Amino acid sequence: MGFSGKFFFVSLFLIHLLTLASSQQELELKKCLLDRGNFTSNSTYQASLNHIFSSFTSDIENDYGFYKVTFGQNSDQVNAIALCRGDVIPGDCINCINDAAAELRSLCPNQKAAILSYANCMLRYSDRSIFGILERSSFKFHYSWNGYKAKNITAFNDTLNNLLDTLISRAASGDSHRKFATGTAAVPDSEPIHALVQCTPDLSQQQCTSCLSFGKIKLCCDGELGGRAVGPNCNLRFETYSFYDPTPDGPSTSPAPLPRPAPPQSPSPSDDAHKVVPGTVSLLLVGSESTPEF
Ligand SMILES: *[C@@H]1O[C@H](CO)[C@@H](O)[C@H](O)[C@H]1NC(C)=O
Ligand SMILES: *[C@@H]1O[C@H](CO)[C@@H](O)[C@H](O)[C@H]1NC(C)=O
Ligand SMILES: *[C@@H]1O[C@H](CO)[C@@H](O)[C@H](O)[C@H]1NC(C)=O
Ligand SMILES: *[C@@H]1O[C@H](CO)[C@@H](O)[C@H](O)[C@H]1NC(C)=O
Helix, strand or coil, X not given: CHHHHHHHHHHHHHHHHHHHHHHCCCEEEEEECHHHCECCCCCXXXXXXXXXXXXXXXXXXXXXXXXEEEECCHHHCEEEEEEECCCCCHHHHHHHHHHHHHHHHHHCCCECCEEEEECCEEEEEECCCCCCCCCCCCCEEEECCCCCECCCHHHHHHHHXXXXXXXXXXXXXXXXXXXXXXXXXXXXXXXXXXXXXXXXXXXCHHHHHHHHHHHHHHHCCCCECCEEEECCCEEEXXXXXXXXXXXXXXXXXXXXXXXXXXXXXXXXXXXXXXXXXXXXXXXXXXXXXXXXXX
């Protein structure tokens, strides 16, 4: 069937991915923070929150996908942070944040503090100060391949560990608008690793390093072929397939990967334990464990 046939299937695959990406926000983390208490219907606090939720419009679109918003006075003050993944374009960013706001409104109808994270954006708010403050609670960890491991764990482990260290230091040295890094590393006899790390840029360099390092330690490296750490201040993800747009990260240390038309292959032909395909992976939930300090 030649070139056009292949092209047809490649296109189908890409369309499939794009459709998945746009038709449903992939939920990674949600949490109503009950310990901060509730507000009552029609209260001033609710008005502050509504004001913030309605403020994410294209009018305030910025190039960084980072919003730090405060509204209200004294005990009715709401602080919010919204952050899009660094490779998400502005229009998609605003849409993602608005979806998150709508979902938080129904998930946590009267909680004074809450957080929700999709694959493409995160939104959190609280009645207490949250800017530049490192949160160690409310982290979620998720593996993409159900415990399916790399063939050579040592080789995979070393490569992943080095890649994440490089990306963490690059992201942490970003400015107050953007702390984001992506990169790819080759693994001998295996698929390359693609990784992405990001902090909310209100964190200091040290806080960002500390947040991502905590995520890395919990997520990496025992041979898992993909995983995510999602927290209020930072997130980290790696996969053996390409899952981000390599361009917005600017001049990167590794060349942009060649187009990879096929879906990720099972690393071993005999394995059918995982039926995960990119784009549908990982609806992560969402503990009920109590984590105070929000
Ligand atoms: C807050 O509201 C939730 C239901 O939305 C309820 O379960 C909880 O008991 C309330 N907490 C307080 C302190 O009133
Ligand atoms: C809140 O305000 C709306 C519109 O003003 C009103 O219809 C509703 O009854 C109020 N709810 C409470 C609980 O006061
Ligand atoms: C695994 O990788 C390490 C480091 O790259 C290498 O030294 C070792 O020989 C490999 N083991 C196997 C079984 O291929
Ligand atoms: C993987 O690397 C980490 C950090 O270098 C190390 O702590 C861990 O023991 C290694 N695990 C395996 C299975 O090689």
